Amino acid sequence: YxxxxxxxxxxxxxxxxxxxxxxxxxxxxxxxxxxxxxxxxxxxxxxxxxxxxxxxxxxxxxxxxxxxxxxxxxxxxxxxxxxxxxxxxxxxxxxxxxxxxxxxxxxxxxxxxxxxxxxxxxxxxxxxxxxxxxxxxxxxxxxxxxxxxxxxxxxxxxxxxxxxxxxxxxxxxxxxxxxxxxxxxxxxxxxxxxxxxxxxxxxxxxxxxxxxxxxxxxxxxxxxxxxxxxxxxxxxxxxxxxxxxxxxxxxxxxxxxxxxxxxxxxxxxxxxxxxxxxxxxxxxxxxxxxxxxxxxxxxxxxxxxxxxxxIPAATSWSCPHGVERWRSNCGCRNDASTSQEWRAPFRAAMDFVKYHAEATYDRFAPALVKDPGAFLRGGIRLLIDPNPAVHEETFKRFAVTVEYNREMLLRMIEMVRAGQAALTSCAWFFDDFGGLEGRVALRWAARAVELAAEHSASVENELLERLRGINSNRRENGDAATLYLSLKTREARGRV
Structure with missing residues (x-):
């Protein structure tokens, strides 16, 4: 320069x-x-x-x-x-x-x-x-x-x-x-x-x-x-x-x-x-x-x-239909032979996970911290910065002194973040949810559901019902529920 x-x-x-x-x-x-x-x-x-x-x-x-x-x-x-x-x-x-x-x-x-x-x-x-x-x-x-x-x-x-x-x-x-x-x-x-x-x-x-x-x-x-x-x-x-x-x-x-x-x-x-x-x-x-x-x-x-x-209406740089590429069959795709009818129900399923994670936080976090909204907004530093001093300062700022409460809040922020990650845009950008990007969303959705189940009954069966009707353009992938379960099985094997 x-x-x-x-x-x-x-x-x-x-x-x-x-x-x-x-x-x-x-x-x-x-x-x-x-x-x-x-x-x-x-x-x-x-x-x-x-x-x-x-x-x-x-x-x-x-x-x-x-x-x-x-x-x-x-x-x-x-x-x-x-x-x-x-x-x-x-x-x-x-x-x-x-x-x-x-x-x-x-x-x-x-x-x-x-x-x-x-x-x-x-x-x-x-x-x-x-x-x-x-x-x-x-x-x-x-x-x-x-x-x-x-x-x-x-x-x-x-x-x-x-x-x-x-x-x-x-x-x-x-x-x-x-x-x-x-x-x-x-x-x-x-x-x-x-x-x-x-x-x-x-x-x-x-x-x-x-x-x-x-x-x-x-x-x-x-x-x-x-x-x-x-x-x-x-x-x-x-x-x-x-x-x-x-x-x-x-x-x-x-x-x-x-x-x-x-x-x-x-x-x-x-x-x-x-x-x-x-x-x-x-x-x-x-x-x-x-x-x-x-x-x-x-x-x-x-x-x-x-x-x-x-700005008269919602718009983006990569969809001439506004923001429809990330929620509907707007016609934006790479392969004209594929259908994007999966986009809307897939979006609804990931939204379901995100909302459940947030509802779980809203229900249980107030017993752990006085201002759960502010903690959710400011606590992301706990997942970004590994410095123990930063963790201590963050918890002290929100007057969270009990070790058990700290551990629970840390896992709850991870839960909300996982629910948010299930909505990463590239899961909808391409022609099928069975690609690498859609699999990213499904894995993070599974993690959010798992963490939420630590506090209340699991909603995984309801999520699977939503995913069963979402069919892939690739026959080998089957429906979204089959892919979700397959990814969870592989992850479990990888952790053994």
């Missing part, structure tokens, strides 16, 4: 355009809810599982991306220049199994923040990657609050922005984000009504959303350029990509920002040489005098809103 001194010299010549490239890094909680280990995943060969494969191809590759200049090899940490979010379910796994990448992410954020007034590259993500507009207010606020706590633990500061899973948003979601103290979100350019001087351009804004006393900045990413990076040949040549970006940005007003956003896994996993070509693009852009590579927080600190934003 350009030093502040060099940036001041550029401003004398006329304010350049600003470039923001954002990577959304996420993996579902593939670990066993019982052992914390990921079972072998055949498609990830030659690696044991997809997390390990993507770690090698993407997360670590971006930590030390290689570029050539003549005969000289340059190695850079792309996280020092890339705006990014890393999902809590992925960050927790990286902390143990991908330490090089994890340190590069936190260090990249810290280095940029140190030289740019505290405006780091990282932003938060809601905790379980569930679709926020489909959640009731309590769950939505829990997801946002847990995501903020996870971010503070990992990056040591409060997040200025938050990535909404699948960019799924509506007015209620934006209100919850704003109420939590977050300053901005990122949406696609076709996800609402952008108005004002910058609305007719390809600029990122920001645009101001308001509802009563609440307000939120909305940055919009350029669909065309983002799609070129995600699905086209944008990463075939980093120098060419930098030129495309710069030419597009220079058509904006002086001082305006252009934004690209894509899945972070594009940079090395989906695109084989994505990490090195991203490094080439960043290097080429940073060597120019007419553009500045920055992030949303840094840009927002010195630029006023370019207009206003309104």
């Amino acid at each position: 350009r030093s502040p001194a060099r940036r001041r010299n550029i401003f004398v010549m006329g304010e350049p355009r600003h470039i923001i490239i954002h990577g959304h890094f996420y993996q579902p909680p593939r670990e066993s809810p019982w052992t914390g280990l990921i079972s072998p995943e055949h498609g990830a060969s030659p690696f044991q599982n997809w997390n390990e494969r993507i770690l090698s191809e993407c997360y670590t590759a971006n930590a030390h991306a290689h570029t050539m200049q003549g005969s000289v090899v340059h190695v850079r940490n792309n996280y020092e220049s890339l705006s990014f979010d890393v999902g809590p379910t992925l960050a927790g796994w990286l902390q143990t199994h991908g330490k090089t990448a994890y340190r590069a992410m936190t260090r990249g954020d810290a280095l940029y923040a140190a030289s740019h007034g505290g405006h780091g590259n990282a932003i938060a993500q809601s905790y379980s990657h569930s679709i926020l507009p489909l959640l009731p207010p309590r769950d939505r606020e829990l997801q946002i609050g847990w995501g903020i706590d996870d971010f503070v633990f990992r990056f040591g500061r409060k997040p200025a922005g938050m990535w909404l899973p699948e960019c799924a948003a509506d007015d209620d979601t934006l209100a919850s984000v704003a109420a939590a103290g977050v300053q901005f979100v990122i949406l696609a350019s076709d996800q609402g009504n952008f108005r004002g001087p910058g609305a007719e351009t390809r600029g990122a804004g920001p645009f101001q959303w308001r509802s009563g006393d609440l307000s939120l900045a909305v940055f919009r990413f350029d669909r065309e350029l983002s799609n070129t990076v995600s699905f086209g040949d944008g990463l075939a040549d980093g120098a060419r990509l930098a030129e495309w970006i710069a030419v597009t940005a220079l058509n904006l007003e002086p001082g305006a920002a252009l934004m690209i956003a894509t899945d972070g896994e594009t940079f090395g996993h989906h695109s084989k040489h994505g990490a090195s070509e991203l490094a080439r693009a960043l290097k080429a852009l940073e060597e120019r005098d007419d553009v500045i590579v920055t992030n949303c927080d840094d840009y927002l600190a010195t630029h006023a809103a370019a207009g206003s934003f309104e």
Whole structure:
């Protein structure tokens, strides 16, 4: 990135355009809810599982991306220049199994923040990657609050922005984000009504959303350029990509920002040489005098809103039908021969588990802690941070001194978290619940049901009744109940 001194010299010549490239890094909680280990995943060969494969191809590759200049090899940490979010379910796994990448992410954020007034590259993500507009207010606020706590633990500061899973948003979601103290979100350019001087351009804004006393900045990413990076040949040549970006940005007003956003896994996993070509693009852009590579927080600190934003209905970046992809047979699928009639009843079954876990907590937690709602919101740190001193401080803050009560509350938070994990978005994104992603949801549902049964009669038989009528597109999977029982049996064998 350009030093502040060099940036001041550029401003004398006329304010350049600003470039923001954002990577959304996420993996579902593939670990066993019982052992914390990921079972072998055949498609990830030659690696044991997809997390390990993507770690090698993407997360670590971006930590030390290689570029050539003549005969000289340059190695850079792309996280020092890339705006990014890393999902809590992925960050927790990286902390143990991908330490090089994890340190590069936190260090990249810290280095940029140190030289740019505290405006780091990282932003938060809601905790379980569930679709926020489909959640009731309590769950939505829990997801946002847990995501903020996870971010503070990992990056040591409060997040200025938050990535909404699948960019799924509506007015209620934006209100919850704003109420939590977050300053901005990122949406696609076709996800609402952008108005004002910058609305007719390809600029990122920001645009101001308001509802009563609440307000939120909305940055919009350029669909065309983002799609070129995600699905086209944008990463075939980093120098060419930098030129495309710069030419597009220079058509904006002086001082305006252009934004690209894509899945972070594009940079090395989906695109084989994505990490090195991203490094080439960043290097080429940073060597120019007419553009500045920055992030949303840094840009927002010195630029006023370019207009206003309104969102008429729930919307997302990956479903033209709003948020139907995660609850109905809306037509979004990869294989046209498959049916998505399973989506609605599968959603209802996972909702049933989540609500049961919450009802169990609401019934039994008041006997263990004076303010069970506040404890549920703030107690997630117990599952994030293994430091015994943090556990002691957390329990003391909520006046929980009895060891038995502490143990029960810890298991109850794990129960609620498991119920929330059963709603991770990727379980509905693809063509069948029998894939790896749907199996993740079923395993976490089983764990939530098991933990809830420690306090009251098990609802597993009722859950199985709901799952029996949900048929897979793959004959070998049978129905969802059969798959659920098969997964539980395998898990039990693995723990013997």
